[in-house]
Amino acid sequence: MCCQQASLSLFAARELDLAVNLNTSHWVEPAQTPVNALAHNSLPLYTPPPPPPGGDITELERTRQYLSDAFQSGAITCLICIASVKRNQAVWSCSGCFSLFHIPCIQKWAKDSVFLISSVTDEDFGKKDHPWPCPKCRYEYSPTQTPSRYLCYCGKVQDPPLDPWLVPHSCGLVCDKAFSPACGHHCLLLCHPGPCPPCPKMVSVSCMCGKASPLPRRCSNKPWSCQKRCGKTLPCGQHTCTSSCHSGVCDPCPRVSVQKCVCGREEAERQCASPVWHCPQVCGRPLSCGNHTCERVCHSGVCGVCPRSGNRACPCGKSKCSLPCTEDVPTCGDTCDKLMECGLHTCSMRCHRGPCETCRQEVEKQCRCGRYTRVMPCHKEYLCDSKCPNTRGCSRHQCRRKCCPGNCPPCDQSCGRTLGCRNHKCPSVCHQGSCYPCPETVQVKCVCGKTSLTVPCGRERSTKPPRCKELCRSPPSCHHPSRESHRCHPGPCPPCRQPCLLALPRCPHTCPQPCHDQVMVKTSDKVLAGPWEQPSEPAFVCKALPCPPCMVPIPTYVSPVPCHQRGPFSCQRVCGRPLTCGNHSCSKECHRVTTGEEVRVGSECELCEEGCVKPRPPACPHLCPLPCHPGPCPPCQQMIRQRCHCKISLLYIECLKFSSAPDAVKSDLGSCRNQCPKQVPCGHRCKDLCHPGSCEDKCSHKVKLKCPCKRIKKELLCCKAREDQTQVECDEACITLKRKAYEVTLLPWYYSLSVTPISGGCQALIQHSK
Numbered sequence: 001m002c003c004q005q006a007s008l009s010l011f012a013a014r015e016l017d018l019a020v021n022l023n024t025s026h027w028v029e030p031a032q033t034p035v036n037a038l039a040h041n042s043l044p045l046y047t048p049p050p051p052p053p054g055g056d057i058t059e060l061e062r063t064r065q066y067l068s069d070a071f072q073s074g075a076i077t078c079l080i081c082i083a084s085v086k087r088n089q090a091v092w093s094c095s096g097c098f099s100l101f102h103i104p105c106i107q108k109w110a111k112d113s114v115f116l117i118s119s120v121t122d123e124d125f126g127k128k129d130h131p132w133p134c135p136k137c138r139y140e141y142s143p144t145q146t147p148s149r150y151l152c153y154c155g156k157v158q159d160p161p162l163d164p165w166l167v168p169h170s171c172g173l174v175c176d177k178a179f180s181p182a183c184g185h186h187c188l189l190l191c192h193p194g195p196c197p198p199c200p201k202m203v204s205v206s207c208m209c210g211k212a213s214p215l216p217r218r219c220s221n222k223p224w225s226c227q228k229r230c231g232k233t234l235p236c237g238q239h240t241c242t243s244s245c246h247s248g249v250c251d252p253c254p255r256v257s258v259q260k261c262v263c264g265r266e267e268a269e270r271q272c273a274s275p276v277w278h279c280p281q282v283c284g285r286p287l288s289c290g291n292h293t294c295e296r297v298c299h300s301g302v303c304g305v306c307p308r309s310g311n312r313a314c315p316c317g318k319s320k321c322s323l324p325c326t327e328d329v330p331t332c333g334d335t336c337d338k339l340m341e342c343g344l345h346t347c348s349m350r351c352h353r354g355p356c357e358t359c360r361q362e363v364e365k366q367c368r369c370g371r372y373t374r375v376m377p378c379h380k381e382y383l384c385d386s387k388c389p390n391t392r393g394c395s396r397h398q399c400r401r402k403c404c405p406g407n408c409p410p411c412d413q414s415c416g417r418t419l420g421c422r423n424h425k426c427p428s429v430c431h432q433g434s435c436y437p438c439p440e441t442v443q444v445k446c447v448c449g450k451t452s453l454t455v456p457c458g459r460e461r462s463t464k465p466p467r468c469k470e471l472c473r474s475p476p477s478c479h480h481p482s483r484e485s486h487r488c489h490p491g492p493c494p495p496c497r498q499p500c501l502l503a504l505p506r507c508p509h510t511c512p513q514p515c516h517d518q519v520m521v522k523t524s525d526k527v528l529a530g531p532w533e534q535p536s537e538p539a540f541v542c543k544a545l546p547c548p549p550c551m552v553p554i555p556t557y558v559s560p561v562p563c564h565q566r567g568p569f570s571c572q573r574v575c576g577r578p579l580t581c582g583n584h585s586c587s588k589e590c591h592r593v594t595t596g597e598e599v600r601v602g603s604e605c606e607l608c609e610e611g612c613v614k615p616r617p618p619a620c621p622h623l624c625p626l627p628c629h630p631g632p633c634p635p636c637q638q639m640i641r642q643r644c645h646c647k648i649s650l651l652y653i654e655c656l657k658f659s660s661a662p663d664a665v666k667s668d669l670g671s672c673r674n675q676c677p678k679q680v681p682c683g684h685r686c687k688d689l690c691h692p693g694s695c696e697d698k699c700s701h702k703v704k705l706k707c708p709c710k711r712i713k714k715e716l717l718c719c720k721a722r723e724d725q726t727q728v729e730c731d732e733a734c735i736t737l738k739r740k741a742y743e744v745t746l747l748p749w750y751y752s753l754s755v756t757p758i759s760g761g762c763q764a765l766i767q768h769s770k
Helices: 002-039 056-073 103-121 655-659 663-669 718-724 732-745 747-755 760-769
Strands: 091-093 100-102 202-205 215-218 256-260 267-271 311-313 320-322 362-366 373-377 441-445 452-456 519-522 540-543 639-643 650-654 702-706 713-717
Touching: 091 103, 100 103, 639 655, 650 655, 655 663, 702 718, 713 718
Parallel strands: none
Antiparallel strands: 091 100, 202 215, 256 267, 311 320, 362 373, 441 452, 519 540, 639 650, 702 713
């Protein structure tokens, strides 16, 4: 599995490196090409424009880093269920942020999102098509875009097969997606996750102002500047653009000039790009009536007619009169009858100037929730003290608003439910359905803290720490002053492999063995009384073992001996004394013998533990059950287990009985007395009992033979049918039935063809059918 992940990581990194290299040349190569091209024309050198902010280079680097981290630690996570995305699981990739989600998870997310929005906003629930957002980037999709099939990244192959040499969930074909922004070309990389790189095609384009001759450029970086002066006339109509070759509309004119206001009374220095401005003075020019002046602030054109001239109405609007503009229109004395602010009653005062007073009529009003009524002034609103018992849109809290008309407001309390990460609570306002995934990220660090990996919150418990290239800094746990050099790692350090070098007791030498201060040793096995009793100690414990005996050779007049065996020594020859069995001799190395004679076995000699090696009776495959002993062996009492002749049943036979029986009895003993399961050459089962050898080719089964038209049937013995090669021929009745079937099926079709002209092919077909 590690090899596959490594190969996948290398493959993905190589493909993305190619894309980034193309993108790098996207910015660098044009700066080199025009140098040679413009040198012959003696044109001034130009500097290519910087890459656009947040361009494709950043996205490609982010995608490459994401894939590299994911393949190293297995941290590709579905943000909905907070579970790892396996290589063999059906996934869906967002087209906005390119995050991966399980198909069932994103389908449930889309359904819940549309249901939640419809239940809150729709009066007729479920009649409108509401969009659903991506869980990570909130990119909106229509309900018809809900994924229903598992597709590869490029969308060409449904249910892409798992290939260990390809990026997971990739089909391995050419991506062939149209570049964005659209340029007419398509992506040439293999099916890949994330955004497509910039278009690497070379095209000939002119500069942004169109003055320079076309040059070869990357299609994704076609705009370039020749660094010449633009020279286009600005909107002010007086000056020209002084900027170097650029795209789009020219900047506003940056020069300053003295300009008059609209009325022409004041002058001021202003930007040439904004010549129209108004001063704060009132116009003050006399109107056409000759009695009043214009009250408008600085304006252009004619002031207009006096607003008090012509027919004017009284304040209530019931009577009109024509008076000079110097006189006010008097009140008419009639009832005002204007509709008051309540919208139900009219003003009962006489015609008056100014607004009407508040409506004070006593009316029977119903409270906002519709439960109670009361007589009160019309201009006051009646609210009862009853609290709304309905549940708000979150389906968790009551409305509890006084005199609620039924349109309960959205819940304003905090959700507070624990998110899927189990570390944080939902900060959103109380809502229906499942909460959004936790937006926090966690740094999973190695033991030393120098290397870290960013994973979604909640995945830090199941994510393996990243591989660190720093050296382990844990202090030694043995008597050595330092550990062996090894890289940072999780868990305990490996055991020390350095030589012990401690001074041995009663010896001038040092211990040459590897360090044994911490060795896993199996504890004594305690017999438990039953399953209810738990072991009190672990199976292995870490202990410090003592140094082994000194093995430094000490020279002697026979052969060197180890240092810890100084004293009487062995000549290293075999003892050779005959053992009590009478068949073998002591094979120990030279040792002390305190009892016995010089040629007899002693108590220190070994005991014969070999099995009996005396020859067995013929046809008996078993060994003697007794250990090595003097005298003859007892008769064999074991059972022989062997298959019967048909190889189906297991038979148990006494070894002595089977080995001493003649061949005919052995054949009878090897039969299971069941019907033979073998098949004779004709395909039927043998009817004899279990027997050795091949079955006789005389089948007594009855078989049915039919004529070619399958009307006539005969039963014969299988052996006779095969020996005589018997065949059933059709009789006259069969021929008559065939002729009638032909007339019923083919003659009507033939006559239908005779009405229309028949081609040569049809005539041949008719002749063939005849």
